[in-house]
Amino acid sequence: MIDNDTVRKVARLARIGLEEEKVPIFSDQLSRILTCFRSLDEVETDDSAALDPPSPMTPPLREDAARPSHSREAMLGNTEHGSRGVYQVPRVIE
Amino acid sequence: MNRPLEGIAMARLCSEGVYSPIEIAMTCLARMKAAEPETCAFLSLDEDRIMARAELLASEGPPPEGAGRLFGVPVAVKDNICVEGQPCTCGSKSLERFKPIFSACVIRRIEAEGGIVFGKTNMDEFGMGSTTEFSAFKTTRNPWDASRIPGGSSGGSAAAVASGVVPLALGTDTGGSIRQPAALCGTVGFKPTYGTVSRFGLVAFASSLDQIGPFGKTVRDVARLFEVIAGHDADDSTSVPDYAPDVMSRLDEGATGLCAGVPEEYLDLDIDPQIRSAVERALDSLEKASARIEKISLPHTKFAIPAYFLVADSEASSNLSRFDGVRYGARNESGDLMEMYESTRAKGFGLEVKRRIMLGTFSLSSGYYDAYYLKAMKVRQRIKNDFADAFRKVDLIVGPTSPVPAFPLGERVDDPLAMYACDSLTVPASLAGLPGLSLPCGLTADGLPIGLQIVGPELSDACVLRTGKALETALGAPMHSKLSQRMLKIVEPGLK
Numbered sequence: 068m069i070d071n072d073t074v075r076k077v078a079r080l081a082r083i084g085l086e087e088e089k090v091p092i093f094s095d096q097l098s099r100i101l102t103c104f105r106s107l108d109e110v111e112t113d114d115s116a117a118l119d120p121p122s123p124m125t126p127p128l129r130e131d132a133a134r135p136s137h138s139r140e141a142m143l144g145n146t147e148h149g150s151r152g153v154y155q156v157p158r159v160i161e
Numbered sequence: 162m163n164r165p166l167e168g169i170a171m172a173r174l175c176s177e178g179v180y181s182p183i184e185i186a187m188t189c190l191a192r193m194k195a196a197e198p199e200t201c202a203f204l205s206l207d208e209d210r211i212m213a214r215a216e217l218l219a220s221e222g223p224p225p226e227g228a229g230r231l232f233g234v235p236v237a238v239k240d241n242i243c244v245e246g247q248p249c250t251c252g253s254k255s256l257e258r259f260k261p262i263f264s265a266c267v268i269r270r271i272e273a274e275g276g277i278v279f280g281k282t283n284m285d286e287f288g289m290g291s292t293t294e295f296s297a298f299k300t301t302r303n304p305w306d307a308s309r310i311p312g313g314s315s316g317g318s319a320a321a322v323a324s325g326v327v328p329l330a331l332g333t334d335t336g337g338s339i340r341q342p343a344a345l346c347g348t349v350g351f352k353p354t355y356g357t358v359s360r361f362g363l364v365a366f367a368s369s370l371d372q373i374g375p376f377g378k379t380v381r382d383v384a385r386l387f388e389v390i391a392g393h394d395a396d397d398s399t400s401v402p403d404y405a406p407d408v409m410s411r412l413d414e415g416a417t418g419l420c421a422g423v424p425e426e427y428l429d430l431d432i433d434p435q436i437r438s439a440v441e442r443a444l445d446s447l448e449k450a451s452a453r454i455e456k457i458s459l460p461h462t463k464f465a466i467p468a469y470f471l472v473a474d475s476e477a478s479s480n481l482s483r484f485d486g487v488r489y490g491a492r493n494e495s496g497d498l499m500e501m502y503e504s505t506r507a508k509g510f511g512l513e514v515k516r517r518i519m520l521g522t523f524s525l526s527s528g529y530y531d532a533y534y535l536k537a538m539k540v541r542q543r544i545k546n547d548f549a550d551a552f553r554k555v556d557l558i559v560g561p562t563s564p565v566p567a568f569p570l571g572e573r574v575d576d577p578l579a580m581y582a583c584d585s586l587t588v589p590a591s592l593a594g595l596p597g598l599s600l601p602c603g604l605t606a607d608g609l610p611i612g613l614q615i616v617g618p619e620l621s622d623a624c625v626l627r628t629g630k631a632l633e634t635a636l637g638a639p640m641h642s643k644l645s646q647r648m649l650k651i652v653e654p655g656l657k
Contacts, residue, residue, distance in 0.1 A: 069523065073523070074519070077519050077522050077523045077526065078503075078519065079503075080522050080526060081478060081506075081518050081519055081522040082482070082485065082499070082502040082503055082506055083503060083506045083507055083510065083515055083518060083519070084500075084503030084504050084506070084507035085507065085515075086507075093515075093516070093519060096516060096577060097516070097519060097520060097523065099578065100470075100520065100577060100578060101520070101523075101533075103467065103578055104467035104470065104471060104533070105467075106463070106464065106467055107464055107467050107468060107471075107536050107537060107540050108536075109464070110461065110464055110536075110539075110540050110543060112536060112539035112540065112543070115539040115542060115543065116539070116542060117535055117538035117539045117541070117542060126398050127395070127398060127402065129395070137262050137263070141262045142262065142488075144260075144262065145258075145259055145260065145262075145488070145489035145490075146487075146488060146489055146492070147492075148487075148492060154487055154488055156487055156498055156501070157494075157496070157497050157498045157500075157501055158497070158498075159498055
């Protein structure tokens with residue numbers, strides 16, 4: 068059901084690097100899980116609405132005004148790749 | 162202090178000056194050191210911080226009457242709930258050195274009532290698991306039998322309470338991760354109605370399912386902690402507006418006049434015969450407490466597992482996309498940005514997390530969204546409708562919490578479908594957002610705890626807890642305060 072090419076594509080979408088020898092293992096496991104989960108097809112749902120949201124509340128709104136937040140220093144405290152007040156990442160644009 | 166006390170008793174005795182918060186903290190630390198080699202319940206614990214907090218409480222003196230509902234009481238916290246300045250690993254290598262810069266709403270509320278945050282407890286990585294074996298750091302063991310699982314994903318919190326180290330703990334429940342370990346460890350565990358406890362400061366697994374909830378040895382303790390942490394929070398957009406529960410004032414009103422339904426579909430599930438018998442005996446006790454028991458139907462019960470895992474894993478695939486090494490967490494420097502993302506996440510996540518993210522990503526992807534995620538959401542609505550129909554006939558729904566007692570470590574860790582089946586009795590209430598309480602109702606012939614689950618309609622948390630209290634009383638004190646004799650000798654070596 069989920070062949071090796073699909074596993075590679077899904078891994079790419081999920082931004083998870085997979086070693087090539089792990090691909091068939093994921094293919095096998097995910098296929099078995101999804102085959103079992105196809106039992107949902109026994110439920111007739113063509114005219115059904117999906118649950119959205121899980122509770123009937125209306126999302127609350129607040130005044131569109133700036134509020135105090137955490138300091139830049141505090142936010143950068145959990146990375147070793149902060150410099151000059153920003154997070155550093157590999158070059159994105161050539 | 163000779164024996165592990167209820168949290169409520171601790172708070173009262175501290176407020177009356179019989180015990181000092183310092184004495185309580187030192188006793189719990191000593192118990193933790195005695196129990197931890199056996200149970201491995203904690204991932205981190207800052208003794209200096211605990212003692213500083215205890216000393217501060219002692220210096221401020223007892224609170225005014227009506228305040229300080231947790232004065233001097235140590236509360237262990239699952240390691241996916243943010244405590245400012247303390248590690249918050251979620252059981253994952255990807256967050257091994259992460260320390261939040263703010264505390265969760267529930268932590269602020271506990272501390273406002275005089276509670277002491279007592280360490281961060283072990284868990285399945287990001288809440289994905291039912292045995293706590295998927296923690297990247299250590300394996301927690303069941304205090305009743307160290308060769309067996311404590312349940313999961315809140316296994317560390319369950320073990321910390323069950324072993325007598327702390328009277329109270331916080332866990333989180335997405336598909337059963339409070340109720341199931343509570344059942345397997347012989348404690349009380351409560352998953353509140355979705356939206357009644359703020360998720361602000363909880364690292365998200367599945368945002369439409371996650372709820373923080375309490376563990377304790379008694380229903381009264383669990384009710385007290387729930388009352389402290391529950392209530393509207395403006396920082397959580399899914400928080401029920403104007404909600405401020407009053408649980409304690411009616412906790413002892415009993416179950417007279419209540420009607421409890423037992424789903425006939427549970428008879429079709431593969432449930433351990435000893436668990437069936439124990440639950441049937443417990444229902445007899447509930448009838449003697451003047452409740453009525455009736456058979457009901459929840460027709461879509463058998464579809465709850467696939468619906469849950471497709472919905473939860475889809476939400477998780479989105480929630481966990483933030484762990485990319487850019488702003489926090491471990492980073493694997495490697496090539497361009499895409500290569501950095503892929504290698505960081507490959508190295509930081511364990512196998513089960515990768516499996517679930519892949520499953521969720523697939524379910525949401527083009528060409529498969531309708532057949533998997535949308536289908537699961539429609540079946541979820543059917544399950545919610547089943548409960549609504551049932552609650553027109555009965556006040557509450559009861560049954561076993563877990564289909565099996567605690568099984569040996571390693572037994573299901575390589576079989577995802579067998580592992581997922583552990584949650585077959587808890588995920589239905591999760592999908593419907595309903596409150597669920599698990600309390601001990603017996604032991605197997607091997608001396609392993611058995612849990613009974615009580616589920617109520619939306620926002621009936623007080624009624625669920627009240628019924629649990631009535632059942633706990635009907636089952637007799639030795640059950641609700643029982644600590645395995647083995648653990649009692651470990652944490653209190655002076656006892657004969």
